[in-house]
């Protein structure tokens with residue numbers, strides 16, 4: 001997508017948001033936690049482009065609490081995860097996942113560093129999201145998309161990707177983090193960049 005196409009794309013997303021006015025839009029999972037995907041030439045419900053490609057079923061919650069199904073193209077799937085950020089710079093990285101024989105994992109991130117906080121620095125609402133067992137001296141937390149994560153939930157990743165730790169959330173997706181310590185482009189101190197990974 002070039003700049004002009006991207007602008008048109010964003011305008012069509014704005015149109016969708018205005019017309020549908022949803023409280024939330026998320027990926028539908030079947031009873032095994034799998035996404036419902038298929039190939040289609042029919043247009044994407046969000047961007048209205050009719051490029052043939054993968055479509056993933058999403059569920060939207062309307063202002064009246066009705067649930068509506070939408071069929072979204074892959075671009076819109078990722079945009080829906082990260083598009084709310086004005087300074088979105090979407091990056092997709094393909095890394096090998098070693099040992100699982102699963103092939104490739106896709107990771108999306110907005111590259112925004114998040115500060116690691118101690119328990120006392122969290123708001124009362126964020127403190128409630130934390131498992132009380134994890135509240136020990138020196139433990140660090142960060143907030144990502146409205147949820148508070150504890151650093152000790154993450155397993156060290158020993159693959160040769162740029163990511164330092166991972167947390168599996170569903171059968172097909174999880175969260176990955178990397179420290180910004182050694183990267184001059186980011187603030188000094190304890191910050192992490194968070195990404196979402198898809199099997």
Ligand SMILES: [Zn+2]
Nearest residue numbers: 044047073076
């Ligand atoms: Zn789309």
